[in-house]
Amino acid sequence: QQQVKQSPQSLIVQKGGISIINCAYENTAFDYFPWYQQFPGKGPALLIAIRPDVSEKKEGRFTISFNKSAKQFSLHIMDSQPGDSATYFCAASYSGNTPLVFGKGTRLSVIA
Amino acid sequence: GAVVSQHPSRVICKSGTSVKIECRSLDFQATTMFWYRQFPKQSLMLMATSNEGSKATYEQGVEKDKFLINHASLTLSTLTVTSAHPEDSSFYICSAIEGAGTGELFFGEGSRLTVL
Numbered sequence: 001q002q003q004v005k006q007s008p009q010s011l012i013v014q015k016g017g018i019s020i021i022n023c024a025y026e027n028t029a030f031d032y033f034p035w036y037q038q039f040p041g042k043g044p045a046l047l048i049a050i051r052p053d054v055s056e057k058k059e060g061r062f063t064i065s066f067n068k069s070a071k072q073f074s075l076h077i078m079d080s081q082p083g084d085s086a087t088y089f090c091a092a093s094y095s096g097n098t099p100l101v102f103g104k105g106t107r108l109s110v111i112a
Numbered sequence: 113g114a115v116v117s118q119h120p121s122r123v124i125c126k127s128g129t130s131v132k133i134e135c136r137s138l139d140f141q142a143t144t145m146f147w148y149r150q151f152p153k154q155s156l157m158l159m160a161t162s163n164e165g166s167k168a169t170y171e172q173g174v175e176k177d178k179f180l181i182n183h184a185s186l187t188l189s190t191l192t193v194t195s196a197h198p199e200d201s202s203f204y205i206c207s208a209i210e211g212a213g214t215g216e217l218f219f220g221e222g223s224r225l226t227v228l
Contacts, residue, residue: 043219
């Protein structure tokens with residue numbers, strides 16, 4: 001049973017465009033939803049995270065939108081740049097020292 | 113942000129040998145660390161949860177006798193792949209939680225294991 005479903009699997013966006021990646025979760029006990037960025041051969045790096053008490057969080061060009069009733073959250077990358085080309089993973093966990101459950105990842109390519 | 117260091121970043125070994133990978137939290141104490149495994153172009157799969165001073169908790173399907181985990185201090189966890197085989201070749205990534213129960217995980221840079 002896949003607890004966090006991520007889409008699309010791959011995404012190509014023009015430079016300056018908006019990249020949108022979506023995730024849906026099943027476990028209503030989840031209360032922490034981070035997004036990670038991973039470059040080839042590197043470990044994942046925390047990009048931005050949100051908790052269910054807010055519907056949106058913005059940090060620079062990155063925005064998380066969270067819909068608790070639909071059990072969905074998404075990552076928006078504004079003004080996408082070639083340097084944003086990477087694999088993005090959504091994840092979820094619940095409070096305490098619990099591990100993250102990851103989505104399958106989205107490979108983003110930003111083309112000039 | 114918090115720093116998690118992994119060593120070695122790359123290792124090549126012969127089939128049948130054992131390999132140890134270290135994971136250190138450099139600027140915080142981590143009572144819990146997690147070990148993930150990632151095959152090419154796939155997501156991270158949790159292998160085990162490592163708790164300081166106690167036995168690790170392994171996910172279903174992960175052989176605890178093959179993947180030995182030791183979390184002897186609040187800043188160090190080790191993963192030993194015993195009697196490695198080519199199918200164990202993968203990217204192994206550790207992560208640690210900063211603070212108590214915040215849920216924010218920081219990852220190491222990963223260790224790429226190639227078994228010949």
